[in-house]
Amino acid sequence: MDTIRVRGTVADGFEKVRDEFAAAVTAEPGLGAQLAVRLAGRQVVDLWAGPGVTGQSLFALYSSGKGAAYLVVALLVQDGVLDLDRAVAAHWPEFAAAGKGDLTLRDLLAHRGGLIGVEGGFSAVELADDRLLAQRLAAQRPYWRPGSGYGYHAFVIGALIGEVVRRVTGRSIQEIYAERVRAPYGLDFYLGLPEALETRYVPVQPARGGGQGAPAPDSLTGIAFNLNATPPTDLVDFANTRAVRALGPTSSGSVGNARGLATLYAAAISEMDGRPPLLAPSTLAEFTKPHATGTDLVTGEPDHFLLGFEAQGVRYPLLGAGAFGHSGAVGAQSFADPGSGIAYSYTRNRFAIGGGGGAQENHRLIAAVLHAIS
Template sequence: MSHATAIQGTVAEGFERVREEFAAVAADEADPGAQLAVYLHGRQVVDLWAGDGVSGSSLHALFSSGKGAAHLVVALLVQDGVLDLDATVASYWPEFAAEGKGELTLRDLLAHRAGLIGVDGGFSTAELADDRLIARRLATQRPYWRPGTAYGYHAFVIGALTGEVVRRVTGRSLQQVYEERVRAPYGLDFHLGLPEALEPRYVPVRPLPARDRAAAGAGAPAPDSLTGIAFNLNAAEPTDLADFANTRAVRALGPSSSGSVGNARGLARMYAAVISEVDGRAPLLRPDTLAEFTRPHGGGGVDLVTGERDHFLLGFEAQGVRYPFLGPDAFGHSGAVGAQSFADPRSGVAYGYTRRRFSLGGGGGAAENHRLAAAVLRAATDRP
């Protein structure tokens, strides 16, 4: 049942309809708690939030949103000539060649084509919190399909795999490179490794109510299915995402596949910096790099883990497939709690949305992103 919810924050002239849509979304939530931020051509035009205990600067668990930051780091290193997309992963990380993985290229790895979605017996929480521990186990793991022949979402592990390549070639962790080249220079409230001093701003994830959890559990995939393995349901203690995110060790280490923490402002500002001039700085990616990373790389067909079609560009999710009103090269990444973030080069929009409670139905960006993003695009493209 709808109810009045106080909406805080500001919108630029012409974006009033976005505020109305955000208010309508909040009114439909029994437990509102969300943020929405938007940049247009490098300038912030939307900064909204709602919910008791939530402010514009509150920090939320953003789960797979961190994959966007991880693949931005890889794109920067490719742009620098430090990484070659068509080199084999094993040329950077020799141990990776075990179990028939020696010919897999970095390009295929980034396109989720490695067949290395998890490990036999699953991961412990301590392993999932630490990208280096994940990488160590994956190096000797037999892939679940022949590398390069199909694609499937490497939900908990893609950041550890690409991160190990980054570490081998730079001597720095992916998290360190992100901090030095992206987060700190732009002052982003989007972290791969949350400092202790910022913990008071963290808003814990609230799980779905028991009735909704029971309904979701009834439709859960078999632990030994590809989906079950990818989401670590084959572990002795299957991963509970709310407990995982609310663990300080996870937030501190910032595993790039699953442990990012931030807010809508940080998400939107990062994607704005990729495609637009922000604070006098040139866009992070040159047009040729952007073109390479925003063309489809899934090879067509169905994602073996999620069942989605044409799911991936290069590392990033194909947001133009999910939201057809965006340009075909729109790119970004969702997060399990319902968070969504993307850049749309055609319109100049950069978008960030967060929630503190899992959305009913789980997975990816929550359903309300369709109406919110559509309102944003209408406002952006109707402007003179």
């Protein structure tokens, strides 16, 4: 049965990865999922399963787009275009309102700014458009004293850093990503899905049996996930809206597949198609240092972030301390582990039971990958 359900290929020695993937999709009848892994740039796993799903199918991958946005920022820092320790307001004067004048780009990337949302929440139109989000956020007072703690800026971090990028370069993160990363490597991962590719989009589904109870709308978690809006944001409806996929808000509106994300992270750390790694060793060292220790005020997760990227070595202790990447709300997980040379991406078209990024099967899948290379 597994050979019928699971399609694709694995390199010699990675057969147990296929077995774990088969177990994961068998445990959730009707689930659409993909798994792609590269080792030192070479593809070693390319699997998919589920009704109507192929290796080219495109899923709503929510916060996975943050990883692409952080990669763009890292490239601009590497180029000397952006200074991590310069005040945001030096580029974006309106941002200085409500006591935010001293916040730096580094503060934003480390989720230390306290600017997780706005009073009364965002409209659906605003959530789909990074420019509109930035306009609302410029006047907002932080929800905690900047630097006194950190918390996941779920819907807004891309708009915040994106406005800095726009003010400095005159271009959006989406445009720079497409030019410098997506197009050169032929990535099937989009911050703004062209209408011509809509036929490959597989709509996202709610969690089987429903999700967990929602946090209080006026809690930090509720505000960060726009539950203080009227109506509160429904993540399934949000991603299944064409306007969101077309505009590609960097925090929440990415669309793509496992192949695309695995190749993105492989390109960041490995030679690919004769090209050197996108990130120089010094840049990689800067962006993979822990920048936020303690407990995330929004998610409750310990030691959640490096610089922008999630600290994947904390979430998955089998990985190296410098493993960096980002999850997506459906349970997707993607990262690079410079120590082992792995670039990994697991994607799915249904919210995982229990909600949140990084569905539980990632632990078993990652362990199987690491066992294959040991």
